[in-house]
């Protein structure tokens with residue numbers, strides 16, 4: 395089954411197969427969306443449960459998806475934490491990667507190339523190992539040694555580029571050379587398709603909410619969660635869309651939504667490292683869905699992030715610092731009167747703290763000198 399794509403700008407239909415190095419529309423350079431007719435027929439477990447509403451069915455499962463939804467009262471708000479850090483490689487990215495790697499196999503590629511310094515690379519390397527195909531991960535030279543070591547342990551070839559920007563330019567060139575596929579998670583629509591299953595699961599686990607808060611790195615999670623809830627409304631399973639709020643790092647605000655909270659303050663940022671993606675291609679789409687659901691864009695300072703991280707650990711959630719951004723955003727939204735006490739709020743806890751425990755210790759101020 396070949397993945398069919400449609401350009402979201404000009405409507406041109408196209409496919410991406412082995413040796414093709416760009417996910418963008420060959421006619422106008424627009425961003426692709428998956429071209430199919432989703433239906434609601436849940437059956438089974440994991441991502442395969444939603445095969446009827448996905449453009450592609452995962453061939454091999456590592457147990458991605460079906461993550462727990464944990465209820466806690468937080469500042470008078472009914473908070474539902476979706477434990478995405480319990481996915482196989484420790485992040486929500488596994489939902490998208492499980493689909494993207496199936497496409498790689500069906501497109502006839504012998505290997506994959508991806509540029510990232512974070513969770514996506516580890517996710518891609520994990521699934522490449524499962525499928526027995528070669529993975530080349532292009533990282534900035536400054537990527538933490540621990541992450542490079544984990545990539546190599548998974549059998550990936552690690553290529554170092556001078557910067558994150560250089561890595562992005564280098565990856566498609568390597569893909570062309572090795573006749574592999576560039577995973578391209580910042581544009582690849584399968585990462586949006588994978589992320590939407592998070593919304594389906596939250597619905598099936600009983601979440602009936604008014605508010606959702608997600609961190610925005612490249613934007614795939616926000617767009618996926620929005621798409622999932624929009625389909626649930628379309629199918630008549632929910633009456634209305636929740637407000638989608640996005641959490642950003644105070645040092646790099648990018649989502650130009652009509653309602654902005656915490657922007658322009660003289661506060662130190664930089665703690666939510668996975669959110670420091672300078673110009674993600676889909677950031678305009680994220681601003682559009684935030685506006686459409688009457689949500690907001692919330693900038694979180696290092697101090698607020700640290701405080702939220704401490705609270706998550708006090709509740710027993712072993713997450714990476716970036717995962718604390720939505721909880722920090724929730725506090726600001728309560729203070730501003732945008733989220734009322736008594737509201738139901740969904741917060742995905744996106745990545746595991748076990749991969750970056752040294753950073754976590756430092757941020758919580760408990761590392762030994």
Ligand SMILES: [Zn+2]
Pocket residue numbers: 401402403404405406419420421422423424
């Ligand atoms: Zn086009």
